[in-house]
Amino acid sequence: MKLSTKNLLGIKDLTPEDIQLILSTASQFKDVLQRPVKKVPSLRDVTIVNLFYENSTRTRISFELAEKRLSADTVNFTVSGSSAAKGETLLDTVNNILSMKVDMVVMRHSASGAPHFLAKHIPAAIVNAGDGINEHPTQALLDAFSMTEKFGSLKGLKVAIIGDIMHSRVALSNIYLLTKMGADITVAGPPTLIPKYIAEALNVKVEYNVKKALQWCDVANVLRIQLERQNQPLFSSLREYNQAYGISRQLLESLGKDIVIMHPGPINRGVELDSDVADGPFSIILNQVENGVAVRMAVLYLLANREN
Numbered sequence: 001m002k003l004s005t006k007n008l009l010g011i012k013d014l015t016p017e018d019i020q021l022i023l024s025t026a027s028q029f030k031d032v033l034q035r036p037v038k039k040v041p042s043l044r045d046v047t048i049v050n051l052f053y054e055n056s057t058r059t060r061i062s063f064e065l066a067e068k069r070l071s072a073d074t075v076n077f078t079v080s081g082s083s084a085a086k087g088e089t090l091l092d093t094v095n096n097i098l099s100m101k102v103d104m105v106v107m108r109h110s111a112s113g114a115p116h117f118l119a120k121h122i123p124a125a126i127v128n129a130g131d132g133i134n135e136h137p138t139q140a141l142l143d144a145f146s147m148t149e150k151f152g153s154l155k156g157l158k159v160a161i162i163g164d165i166m167h168s169r170v171a172l173s174n175i176y177l178l179t180k181m182g183a184d185i186t187v188a189g190p191p192t193l194i195p196k197y198i199a200e201a202l203n204v205k206v207e208y209n210v211k212k213a214l215q216w217c218d219v220a221n222v223l224r225i226q227l228e229r230q231n232q233p234l235f236s237s238l239r240e241y242n243q244a245y246g247i248s249r250q251l252l253e254s255l256g257k258d259i260v261i262m263h264p265g266p267i268n269r270g271v272e273l274d275s276d277v278a279d280g281p282f283s284i285i286l287n288q289v290e291n292g293v294a295v296r297m298a299v300l301y302l303l304a305n306r307e308n
């Protein structure tokens, strides 16, 4: 089977069959990653550039590891130390890199739509590693993989996405993916951080009381407060946010049921998640990070395979 798309720009463009194919391929790569020799020759003749115009720890390392495990040749570009800092345009930068015979581009950019713009202008396959407040498709795929590992299926799973929905590309990609795969979604948080028409536009429930959302769900995907994307204050203080919307151990214990806690990282400890929850028995946050490598191997492998 092959993906229906040449690039991975967003979950919005994928079919449920594409998502299923990526998740089942990731499962095979996860088996490979448990072996003493974690490397396969699948992308031996493929050259990939990781083009990161915005900071990243997990996604960048995860893509780099995935590429190395697949035996691809990789080049890393970060904006600081490059000629982008001298004013070179995105398209000029990429065309110069492509002239050195690069097959795929993994790209993170603070501007929503940057990878879509590139896809219109260059022949190489593009993987969106997060664009502004638009999408973060491989994060949603690794979240889905982690939920499937835990629950067996996404169909009918009750997922609460909690926190700064307004500025979160992780929220949007998760909503697209979980809706396509038949999960039930509630978004929860302060009214100022939840887009006004999200219920109608994206077919999700909205809950402003986090405790009620937690009582309803099987799994809570808790999001970072993205202060760097907020031009004006949208809540009174981080301390008050934590009191009203943060997830504490006491709050979890008051539910009378077990739920799984997820977070894409980086965590603002003591704001959206208390440390004893982030590091506690219900958290699968580091499993998410581990699964990211297998999921990104699957995405790169399937996109490269599609081109052949």
Ligand code: CP
Binding pocket: 055, 056, 057, 058, 059, 060, 130, 136, 139, 264, 265, 266
């Ligand atoms: N989850 C995520 O995208 O983390 P990084 O910003 O560290 O890549």
